[in-house]
Amino acid sequence: MVIEILTLFPEMFSSPLEHSILGKALQKGLLNIKVRNIRDYAFDKHRQVDDRPFGGGSGMLMKPEPLAAAIEAVRKERPGIKVYLLTPQGKLFNQSMARQMASLDSIALVCGRYEGVDDRIRAHWVDGEISIGDYVLSGGEFAALVVIDVIARLIPGVLGDEDSCVEESFSDSLLEYPQYTRPRNFRGFKVPDVLLSGNHEEIRKWRRRESLRRTLERRPDLLDYSELSEEDKRILEELKREKKRIG
Numbered sequence: 476m477v478i479e480i481l482t483l484f485p486e487m488f489s490s491p492l493e494h495s496i497l498g499k500a501l502q503k504g505l506l507n508i509k510v511r512n513i514r515d516y517a518f519d520k521h522r523q524v525d526d527r528p529f530g531g532g533s534g535m536l537m538k539p540e541p542l543a544a545a546i547e548a549v550r551k552e553r554p555g556i557k558v559y560l561l562t563p564q565g566k567l568f569n570q571s572m573a574r575q576m577a578s579l580d581s582i583a584l585v586c587g588r589y590e591g592v593d594d595r596i597r598a599h600w601v602d603g604e605i606s607i608g609d610y611v612l613s614g615g616e617f618a619a620l621v622v623i624d625v626i627a628r629l630i631p632g633v634l635g636d637e638d639s640c641v642e643e644s645f646s647d648s649l650l651e652y653p654q655y656t657r658p659r660n661f662r663g664f665k666v667p668d669v670l671l672s673g674n675h676e677e678i679r680k681w682r683r684r685e686s687l688r689r690t691l692e693r694r695p696d697l698l699d700y701s702e703l704s705e706e707d708k709r710i711l712e713e714l715k716r717e718k719k720r721i722g
Contacts, residue, residue, distance in 0.1 A: 476505075476506055476507070476577070476579070476580065476581065476582075476626075476630055477507045477508075477509070477553065477556075477580065477581040477582075478506065478507070478508045478509070478581070478582055478583075478584065478623055478626070479508075479509050479511065479549050479553070479556065479581070479582070479583035479584070480508065480509070480510045480511065480583075480584050480586065480619055481511050481513055481542070481545050481546065481549070481583060481584070481585045481586060482510065482511070482512065482513060482586040482614075482615070482616055482619070483512070483513050483514060483524060483537075483586070483588050483614075484586075484588075484614070484616055485510040485511070485512045487616045488508075488510050488616070488619075488620070491620050492508060492623075496624070496627060496628065496633060496634070497623065497624060497627055499633070500627050500630065500633045503632065503633075505630055505631075505632050505633050506627055506630060506633070508623070511545055511548075511549070513537075513541050513542060513545050514541065515545075516540075516541040516542075516544035516545040516548065517538075517540070517541040518540075518541075518544070523538065524537060524538055524541050525537055525538060525588075525589050526538050528590070532590070533590070534589055534590035535589045535590060536589060536590055536591060536592065536593055537587065537588060537589060537591070537592040537593065537596075538593060539592075539593040539595050539596050542585065542592060542593070542596045542600065543596060543600055545585075546558055546583070546585065546596075546600045546601070547600075549583050553581050553583075555580070555581070556580075556581040556582065556583055557576075557579055557581070557582045557583070557602045557603070558582070558583040558585065558600070558601045558602050558603075559576075559582060559583065559584055559585065559601060559602065559603045559604065559605050559622075560585045560587065560592065560596070560597055560601045560603070560604045560605070560615075561584060561585065561586055561587055561604075561605050561606075561607075561615030561618040561619055561622070562587050562591065562592075562597070562604050562605070562606060562615070563606050563609075563610075563611060564604060564606065565603070565604030565605040565606040566603065566604060566605060566606065567606055567607075567608070568605050568606065568607045568618075568621070568622060568625075570625070570648075571648075571700075572605075573622070573625045573626050573629060574629055576622075576626050577626045577629035577630055582626075584605075584615070584619045584622060584623070585601060585615065586614055586615030586616045586618070586619050587614065587615045588614045588615070605618070605622065606618075607621050607622065647701060647702065648697050648698075648700045648701040648702070649686045649687065649689075649690045649697060649698075649701055650686060650689040650690045650693060650694055650697070651686060651689075652681075652682040652683070652685040652686040652689070653667075653685055653689075655667070655670060659671065667681070669681045683706075683707070683710070684710050684714075687707060687710050687711055687714060688714050691711065691714055691715070691718075692718075698711070
């Protein structure tokens, strides 16, 4: 998969892309990331990439000319590429969106800066807009790294254990069950007996129940998007009654 990054600060991607899972994916050739400096597409004498907004207001906006030129250069090199603008006004990024993007041959991530970009870019030059949360970042570079990391984990061969991404939180719209490792007893806190039983079916049932319990307690909104089996629905009803009894 190819990921194009359009940014004013290409150096911000050097270290994060050299280590851990992303670094290994790049070394194996499973992921190809190209970082472009938007300033290289500013063709005026001063290579200006920002200007004051019409109508007044605080801060500066990214100018349309360099951004449009950078996006057009990417589209020319990679016909069919999907271009996404990283912005607080975008659609909230989630695991479902990540799976859709991971299925593509190539995507481009446009990193906004300053007070944002000229709205003509949003309206006419990109295929979609992405937000990673309801908060304000210094720029889209941080958001781009989050998106890249999530997508990379879904590319076959990137993770050592292919089952690990299937069982992670949000993989089926539920939070992940609790996990434990050695020692069995840590300062008086013990690992649940069922995990030491060797009974794989009982372990599966316990994990599913605890996954549903955590989701119900912490992110009940996710249950609206989950594909629940009849067994899941029965467990949820039991958990709700249990919660009601406890108060």
